[in-house]
Amino acid sequence: MAAKGMTRMLILGGTGETGSWFARYFRDKSFDVAVWGPSGKTGVAASIGVRYAADMIKEAEQSDIVLLSVPIEKTVEVIRKVAPRMRPGSLLMDVTSLKSEPMKAMIRHAHQGVEVIGTHPMFGPTMPTLMGQIIILTPAVGRSETWLPRIRSLFESDGARIELLDPEEHDEIMAVVQALTHFAYIGIGATLQSLDFDVEKSRKFMSPVYEIMIDFVGRILDQNPELYASIQKNPKAMKVRQTFIGECMRLSEKADSGDLEGFKKIMREAAEHFGQTHDALERSDRLIDRRIKERGLERHP
């Protein structure tokens, strides 16, 4: 039962990694949190110390906020079921990595009196706090005025930085920021396998740039493939992937044919487009210093 005066919140997919992160977060904010998940993991709810919503529709009808944290494939289906049952004055949010499609569905299927805020936390569930993290919000225009200031200041009070974007623009930027980044790292991981390259042995001969790169390849391969596959479903990502493959082919042709001038020309043009490359070098130097210091500690404990 919800205690009086507490904000009652239902997290759909709240037994998953991202969902349970938010369940703990809002529990700590004294929200009255219930979670629901498709596989009925009541144990997860118990371990977090929140309620498990056996009947998600009934819980949604009584909630002040419904937060969706289900895989992107299921998002629209769950919205269709739950959104029409929400009461006026409540808030429907999602934490999906894509925004155009879920926003359209939330706006369409919730009653006009229900507010809608798309949310994309730019961090994974391994982050301990919101300090220094970026959260992108895509609030529905004309349907977020009551809740937006509350949600925004809540996240900001924990040190998060809030950025507002239009859902379409969000997906366009994320096709590079997420889809291309992951795609390149996963491509490297698949290449190491295809070459039967000994990753552990190679650590003896690492440059710091390789060492950090290979850890990010491992980082992505260590996590839920579901999330990474779904990020590639971004409708704007296909063009980005194809451009990347095209540019790699162009670079490879130059290198294969010994046209080093051509290779250098592509690099110089890319550097010019990139802009502040020297700032990037300096920031990466600091990370490398950090990694080298850790390396020393690992070897001389």
Add this chain to the structure above:
Amino acid sequence: MAAKGMTRMLILGGTGETGSWFARYFRDKSFDVAVWGPSGKTGVAASIGVRYAADMIKEAEQSDIVLLSVPIEKTVEVIRKVAPRMRPGSLLMDVTSLKSEPMKAMIRHAHQGVEVIGTHPMFGPTMPTLMGQIIILTPAVGRSETWLPRIRSLFESDGARIELLDPEEHDEIMAVVQALTHFAYIGIGATLQSLDFDVEKSRKFMSPVYEIMIDFVGRILDQNPELYASIQKNPKAMKVRQTFIGECMRLSEKADSGDLEGFKKIMREAAEHFGQTHDALERSDRLIDRRIKERGLERHP
């Protein structure tokens, strides 16, 4: 003139970035250092406080060590000129990123009495010291017994870690460690240009993984394209590049056709091959923490 008892060293290409890093390093070790460079930059020698060798052949004849730090394209040509003039008991070294071809040339063109040690410092000239850095040595078998212990303990005394490799194996490992790493990052840089993607603006919407990745793209684009183009000349790199492009195409096909199961399968298999992915996740978490702390400092100075 060389002071008595000092090790006399000539660095060919010692006016370049890497060469002058080593000129400063050996100067600080009280070596009597002379540098030579193809463009006659005597000012660089003066600013480091070492001699400039106007006549490189004459200087080589009187040197205890000749260290080659010229572009890979010029390495064999310079070896052919200089190596036959070196005196017995002296040492010929290079700091080229590839090892098979330079080692063959050094062994062939220097007299039998001249020792030969291939050197590949796994760091760039922006590193302040050798502490925690890896240096790969490819000593000529039977022709490095006098100098190898000296060179090795010198580098180790500054905290470098020395790894010994056969030249062929070195090039095979570096086709991944260096050539593939750089290739992927340069490919991303070229993609950002081709998409006319606004890198500065995207920083507002960064995930930490993207933020670090984009800084490494900028890091590589900020540096001398000559070095990066020459690393792609590694005879083992062509196969690696082609495998990478092939794997990216395979992944992209899965994503384009909506075969998320196929995409996840490639990820799972790559993870299995990779091995210790969770350790990689934890190391990358520490780098991300570091970056986020810096982010906070940048915003609230």
